[in-house]
Amino acid sequence: MSKLSVDDLNPAIRNVQYAVRGELAIKAEQYRVKVQQNPTSHGLPFNHVISSNIGNPQQKGLDQPPLTFVRQVAALMDYRDLKNIAPNAFPKDVIARADELWEEIGSIGAYSHSQGVPLIRRHVAEFIQARDGYPAYPEHIFLTGGASAGVSLLISMLISDPGKSGILIPIPQYPLYTATLAQFSGAPIPYYLDETNGWSTSVNEIRSLLEKTRQEGKVQPKALVIINPGNPTGALIDRNTQDEIVHLCEQYNLVLLADEVYQTNLHRPETHPFTSFKKVVVESGKDVALVSFHSISKGVFGECGRRGGYFECTNISDDIIAMIYKMVSVTLCPPLQGQIGVDCMVRPPKKGEESYALWEKETNAIHKALAERIRHMVAALNAVEGVSCVDSPGALYLYPQIQLSDKAIEAAKSVGKAPDVFYALALLDATGICVVPGSGFGQKEGEHHYRLTCLCPGVEEYVGKLVEFHEDFTKKYPHV
Amino acid sequence: MSKLSVDDLNPAIRNVQYAVRGELAIKAEQYRVKVQQNPTSHGLPFNHVISSNIGNPQQKGLDQPPLTFVRQVAALMDYRDLKNIAPNAFPKDVIARADELWEEIGSIGAYSHSQGVPLIRRHVAEFIQARDGYPAYPEHIFLTGGASAGVSLLISMLISDPGKSGILIPIPQYPLYTATLAQFSGAPIPYYLDETNGWSTSVNEIRSLLEKTRQEGKVQPKALVIINPGNPTGALIDRNTQDEIVHLCEQYNLVLLADEVYQTNLHRPETHPFTSFKKVVVESGKDVALVSFHSISKGVFGECGRRGGYFECTNISDDIIAMIYKMVSVTLCPPLQGQIGVDCMVRPPKKGEESYALWEKETNAIHKALAERIRHMVAALNAVEGVSCVDSPGALYLYPQIQLSDKAIEAAKSVGKAPDVFYALALLDATGICVVPGSGFGQKEGEHHYRLTCLCPGVEEYVGKLVEFHEDFTKKYPHV
Numbered sequence: 001m002s003k004l005s006v007d008d009l010n011p012a013i014r015n016v017q018y019a020v021r022g023e024l025a026i027k028a029e030q031y032r033v034k035v036q037q038n039p040t041s042h043g044l045p046f047n048h049v050i051s052s053n054i055g056n057p058q059q060k061g062l063d064q065p066p067l068t069f070v071r072q073v074a075a076l077m078d079y080r081d082l083k084n085i086a087p088n089a090f091p092k093d094v095i096a097r098a099d100e101l102w103e104e105i106g107s108i109g110a111y112s113h114s115q116g117v118p119l120i121r122r123h124v125a126e127f128i129q130a131r132d133g134y135p136a137y138p139e140h141i142f143l144t145g146g147a148s149a150g151v152s153l154l155i156s157m158l159i160s161d162p163g164k165s166g167i168l169i170p171i172p173q174y175p176l177y178t179a180t181l182a183q184f185s186g187a188p189i190p191y192y193l194d195e196t197n198g199w200s201t202s203v204n205e206i207r208s209l210l211e212k213t214r215q216e217g218k219v220q221p222k223a224l225v226i227i228n229p230g231n232p233t234g235a236l237i238d239r240n241t242q243d244e245i246v247h248l249c250e251q252y253n254l255v256l257l258a259d260e261v262y263q264t265n266l267h268r269p270e271t272h273p274f275t276s277f278k279k280v281v282v283e284s285g286k287d288v289a290l291v292s293f294h295s296i297s298k299g300v301f302g303e304c305g306r307r308g309g310y311f312e313c314t315n316i317s318d319d320i321i322a323m324i325y326k327m328v329s330v331t332l333c334p335p336l337q338g339q340i341g342v343d344c345m346v347r348p349p350k351k352g353e354e355s356y357a358l359w360e361k362e363t364n365a366i367h368k369a370l371a372e373r374i375r376h377m378v379a380a381l382n383a384v385e386g387v388s389c390v391d392s393p394g395a396l397y398l399y400p401q402i403q404l405s406d407k408a409i410e411a412a413k414s415v416g417k418a419p420d421v422f423y424a425l426a427l428l429d430a431t432g433i434c435v436v437p438g439s440g441f442g443q444k445e446g447e448h449h450y451r452l453t454c455l456c457p458g459v460e461e462y463v464g465k466l467v468e469f470h471e472d473f474t475k476k477y478p479h480v
Numbered sequence: 481m482s483k484l485s486v487d488d489l490n491p492a493i494r495n496v497q498y499a500v501r502g503e504l505a506i507k508a509e510q511y512r513v514k515v516q517q518n519p520t521s522h523g524l525p526f527n528h529v530i531s532s533n534i535g536n537p538q539q540k541g542l543d544q545p546p547l548t549f550v551r552q553v554a555a556l557m558d559y560r561d562l563k564n565i566a567p568n569a570f571p572k573d574v575i576a577r578a579d580e581l582w583e584e585i586g587s588i589g590a591y592s593h594s595q596g597v598p599l600i601r602r603h604v605a606e607f608i609q610a611r612d613g614y615p616a617y618p619e620h621i622f623l624t625g626g627a628s629a630g631v632s633l634l635i636s637m638l639i640s641d642p643g644k645s646g647i648l649i650p651i652p653q654y655p656l657y658t659a660t661l662a663q664f665s666g667a668p669i670p671y672y673l674d675e676t677n678g679w680s681t682s683v684n685e686i687r688s689l690l691e692k693t694r695q696e697g698k699v700q701p702k703a704l705v706i707i708n709p710g711n712p713t714g715a716l717i718d719r720n721t722q723d724e725i726v727h728l729c730e731q732y733n734l735v736l737l738a739d740e741v742y743q744t745n746l747h748r749p750e751t752h753p754f755t756s757f758k759k760v761v762v763e764s765g766k767d768v769a770l771v772s773f774h775s776i777s778k779g780v781f782g783e784c785g786r787r788g789g790y791f792e793c794t795n796i797s798d799d800i801i802a803m804i805y806k807m808v809s810v811t812l813c814p815p816l817q818g819q820i821g822v823d824c825m826v827r828p829p830k831k832g833e834e835s836y837a838l839w840e841k842e843t844n845a846i847h848k849a850l851a852e853r854i855r856h857m858v859a860a861l862n863a864v865e866g867v868s869c870v871d872s873p874g875a876l877y878l879y880p881q882i883q884l885s886d887k888a889i890e891a892a893k894s895v896g897k898a899p900d901v902f903y904a905l906a907l908l909d910a911t912g913i914c915v916v917p918g919s920g921f922g923q924k925e926g927e928h929h930y931r932l933t934c935l936c937p938g939v940e941e942y943v944g945k946l947v948e949f950h951e952d953f954t955k956k957y958p959h960v
Contacts, residue, residue: 003733004769006799008702010640010664013803021594021809029593058589066589068561075559078817079551086566109538109546111777111784113509114501145625145787148811156663160490162642179810183636184490222488253483289484297591304591305816307625307787319486323493329501330659331628335815336785337558 015182018175019440024424025053028434046432050462052452053434055231055396057302057366062455064302067362069355070344073097074306077108077340091354097347101340108336114329116143116310117336120343124310127346132279136312142324143342145307145334147261147295152180153327154291154311158222158255159186166219167257168206172399172441172449174231174259187219190442195401199233199390201226203244210252223255224248229262229274232399232441232451234374234392236272242280250286258292261309262395264299267371272393281314290314296341298396300363308338308345373459374398380463384470386479399438399451402470408477420448426473431465495662498655499920504904505533508914526912530942532932533914535711535876537782537846542935544782547842549835550824553577554786557588557820571834577827581820588816594809596623596790597816600823604790607826612759616792622804623822625787625814627741627775632660633807634771634791638702638735639666646699647737648686652879652921652929654711654739667699670922675881678870679713681706683724690732703735704728709742709754712879712921712931714854714872716752722760730766738772741789742875744779747851752873758794770794776821778876780843788818788825853939854878860943864950866959879918879931882950888957900928906953911945 006014032049035042048061057064072090076082076098083095090098104119105112115121121138128136144150155177159165162185169177171190181188191206193199206224213219226245228237237245249256258277266274281290295309313321348363349355374392381389381400389400404412404419412422420437427450428434438449456462486494512529515522528541537544552570556562556578563575570578584599585592595601601618608616624630635657639645642665649657651670661668671686673679686704693699706725708717717725729736738757746754761770775789793801828843829835854872861869861880869880884892884899892902900917907930908914918929936942 003767004735004796004800006797006803008640009637009800009803013637013807016806016810018806018810021812022806054591056591058587059591060586063586066587071559075555075562078558079555081548082555082562082566082569085569086562089562089565089569106540106543107538107546108785109783111534111536111539145815146812152811157489157493160488176810183807183810255484287483303589305588305813307813307815316484317486320484320489323486323489326496326498326502327493327663330496330498330656330663331632332501332626333785333787335625335787335818337817338815 012183012185016179017182017440018179019436021054022440023421024428024434024436025051027425028053028428031428031432044432045430049432049434050456051434052456053436055298055453055455056304057396057455058304062457064366064455065362066303067301067344067359069094069349069359070301070303070341073101073344074337074340077101077337093349093353093355097344101343105336108340112333112336112339114331114333115325116141116334116342117339120339123343123346124312128276128278128312132276132282134279134282136278140313140316140321142311142313142328143334143339144309144311145338146297146304147259147293147309147311148176149334150291150293150309150311151176151257151259153324154257155180155186155223156184157323157327159184160222161220163187164218164220166213166221168209168221168224168254170201170225170227170230172232172438172443173225174227175440177225189213189219189221192444193230193233193235195390199230199235199399201235201237201241201245203241203248206245207248210248221252221254223257225257225259226277227259228277229265229394231259231262231395232397233390234395234397234399235390236266236274236394239275239280242275242277243284246277246280246284246286246288249288255289255291256281258290260292261295261298263294265370265395266393267374268393274394278312278314287315289316291316296338296345299345300366301341301345303341306338306341307335308341310342370396370454373454373456376459377454377463380467384467386474387470396453396455397451398454399441399449401447401449403479404448405474405477405479407480408473411477420450423448423473424450427466427469430469430472433462433465492663492665496659497662497920498659499916501534502920503901504908504914504916505531507905508533508908511908511912524912525910529912529914530936531914532936533916535778535933535935536784537876537935538784542937544846544935545842546783547781547824547839549574549829549839550781550783550821553581553824554817554820557581557817573829573833573835577824581823585816588820592813592816592819594811594813595805596621596814597819600819603823603826604792608758608792612756612762614759614762616758620793620796620801622791622793622808623814623819624789624791625818626777626784627739627773627789627791628656629814630771630773630789630791631656631737631739633804634737635660635666635703636664637803637807639664640702641700643667644698644700646693646701648689648701648704648734650681650705650707650710652712652918652923653705654707655920657705669693669699669701672924673710673713673715675870679710679715679879681715681717681721681725683721683728686725687728690728701732701734703737705737705739706757707739708757709745709874711739711742711875712877713870714875714877714879715870716746716754716874719755719760722755722757723764726757726760726764726766726768729768735769735771736761738770740772741775741778743774745850745875746873747854748873754874758792761794767795769796771796776818776825779825780846781821781825783821786818786821787815788821790822850876850934853934853936856939857934857943860947864947866954867950876933876935877931878934879921879929881927881929883959884928885954885957885959887960888953891957900930903928903953904930907946907949910949910952913942913945
């Protein structure tokens with residue numbers, strides 16, 4: 001083995017943590033392999049691992065079917081001859097869509113424009129305009145390989161002074177943000193969401209933090225991250241709070257980074273609708289710099305493996321857009337099959353088109369199943385002594401709080417684990433269900449949570465196992 | 481417009497340069513749009529833009545056809561029902577391949593293992609073992625979204641001390657290296673390739689540089705980048721030099737970063753064969769840390785838009801592998817259609833399988849066409865007064881040197897351009913051919929080159945235009 005050691009590497013890398021694919025996920029993968037290799041003699045108390053650690057609807061075992069339209073267009077772009085070899089295999093609107101994309105792109109084996117195929121960016125702009133009622137411009141849109149790539153790039157650009165450039169992030173947060181800040185030596189400025197009020201965002205709390213940071217004078221706040229609908233919380237921010245957030249960004253000269261990848265995962269849209277920050281910024285008339293992120297990995301699409309998404313820049317000057325272009329050009333271009341996915345997401349089949357009925361049926365089924373599962377899971381979890389769970393109106397997750405006894409906390413300490421990690425490992429060992437401990441997302445001192453996805457098949461059995469485990473765990477480590 | 485200005489951004493970003501998609505490419509794109517929008521009245525002296533700035537074989541206008549096998553497997557993975565809807569559209573081995581991948585992966589709409597699908601990594605290991613004759617291990621292989629993503633990650637990890645951690649890079653080089661070093665504030669230590677000796681690599685030159693760097697004591701060399709076959713040079717490094725390079729890396733404790741993405745683009749394999757650095761390191765018995773990169777974007781594949789590739793770690797400790805895993809896990813996973821592409825690249829159809837004959841025909845045609853074009857282009861360019869061009873035995877490019885007169889250099893200066901940029905802009909304006917000026921790759925003071933791809937259709941017309949332009953340019957700016 002060579003002399004190269006961890007000490008020779010960039011020390012910032014050591015501080016990067018990403019719990020969603022961390023210790024729990026690695027152990028779950030080992031169990032999965034064990035079960036696969038010894039189906040009848042694995043010696044584990046379960047026969048399959050349920051990966052509830054990650055919002056990955058189409059993964060094996062969850063098997064949310066892909067939307068047929070998307071896959072048909074993708075297949076025709078992959079293998080153009082199919083149009084002639086199997087002309088009856090595809091609806092007319094699918095063939096027309098593939099023809100139109102082919103006319104623009106040619107082979108998807110070619111690099112595209114680094115910012116994304118111009119025609120697809122035009123379609124994204126039309127989608128945004130139809131959603132918000134205000135113009136959007138293809139030149140301000142960057143297609144990406146999923147939202148994460150864009151978030152990482154923007155954060156790396158905003159950290160002008162390592163250790164001193166600060167970015168406000170919600171707690172709990174999706175750990176991409178803390179991981180990226182650690183990688184690029186940015187200073188996280190955590191603001192806490194209010195669990196007692198449905199995980200709401202408090203502008204007063206953010207303002208106090210900004211004042212405190214200003215007085216201390218060590219960190220220069222550069223940007224505010226908002227995740228709406230929330231991850232892991234599933235909360236939706238009301239319009240009034242959105243207005244206040246934009247006002248705050250103007251006052252403190254913050255770039256607003258709006259992670260809106262769950263914008264179509266709405267379980268009670270009548271009471272908890274989604275409003276984009278693009279719309280709020282435009283209607284405010286303020287010159288707040290906004291970057292908003294979207295993705296094909298979530299929503300009803302769930303096309304995580306295709307790696308597609310986009311971000312839109314609002315009130316960002318042309319010279320900064322040119323710098324972003326320069327940076328994405330080094331990575332050549334986003335995956336073409338991800339870009340094709342974005343086109344299908346922003347231009348779904350319309351009423352009257354051949355694919356419309358199936359599209360509607362498939363997407364309705366996904367929305368309905370998710371809403372029903374969440375309702376069922378929230379009710380079941382809240383019925384358990386020592387578990388409380390906010391009823392999420394959005395996204396794909398629940399983030400229940402669990403009461404752990406002093407005995408459990410001691411037992412965790414004795415094996416060198418955080419109490420919530422100890423709990424989640426025990427849950428995995430007993431049930432095969434892999435969740436992510438709250439410490440991976442952040443929580444108040446002394447509180448314990450876990451995040452689980454609401455993507456399981458057979459929700460009764462799934463939540464039943466969670467409940468049974470919690471009761472057994474509490475018996476083993478009782479509150480005195 | 482918001483108050484956010486370029487001065488608020490990470491200053492390292494400003495130093496990033498990537499000429500392959502820079503000024504020339506942006507202007508070429510503008511011409512392309514102009515011609516497209518006004519096909520009969522564009523007012524330009526050409527009717528199509530030829531993008532010779534980038535190794536992108538399947539792009540519109542070049543139209544190297546994709547390999548059928550790859551596209552058939554990809555389409556079946558995209559749209560699984562095709563197997564039943566159009567059972568006769570696919571050869572048996574294609575269906576078997578897709579079934580095998582489906583069995584392992586399930587939907588390609590799901591995130592995979594962050595390091596890449598385990599089965600595909602096993603196939604990569606088998607490919608490496610068959611190529612080199614020595615074992616390779618799936619745990620040491622990371623699938624990536626093209627080679628660039630891996631190169632960027634590894635360099636970012638190796639720069640432990642911004643401004644002081646040095647990486648040796650060849651000049652001329654592929655500008656991904658200087659761009660990535662600029663982004664992460666690494667110190668490039670440029671070593672010059674010898675044009676008079678077929679762009680060969682001189683170990684003595686590298687050694688002197690290392691001694692000089694050591695004496696100056698400002699920069700700590702951490703790694704040595706080797707591009708083999710070379711980009712932009714097309715040179716192949718002989719085995720003896722490879723042995724010396726490995727010895728040098730051991731002596732100076734350098735990580736060897738071997739960019740081997742052109743390993744199958746060999747135009748005279750009998751005299752200029754490819755030997756992987758993995759093989760050389762293993763046979764040396766030395767514990768040199770090596771990371772070698774491969775890609776589906778080059779070779780006969782040319783599947784750039786799919787974004788697929790891998791890197792293999794040799795003599796890298798498990799704790800460093802775990803850190804690399806942690807970093808790639810933040811980006812979730814490489815595009816699944818890129819991973820499928822890697823599987824097809826490392827497991828092409830075998831003799832006796834239904835797809836073999838077509839595969840052989842298609843790949844032979846690509847190899848043959850490239851070798852013939854290069855032979856033709858080198859001969860035509862070398863016949864021009866003031867142009868000299870090394871006859872590349874590998875990769876996809878030529879890197880001719882051009883003699884520019886004092887008049888031309890003055891004319892360039894008067895418009896604030898580097899002389900080679902001035903030449904390349906004039907070439908684009910006159911012919912629609914977009915090449916990359918040598919300053920984007922690096923060249924000795926006072927020398928001028930450009931890189932052009934050898935991927936054009938109609939080589940006679942293409943090279944004819946280059947020759948004619950050079951003669952006109954020399955008439956306009958004569959040597960006195």
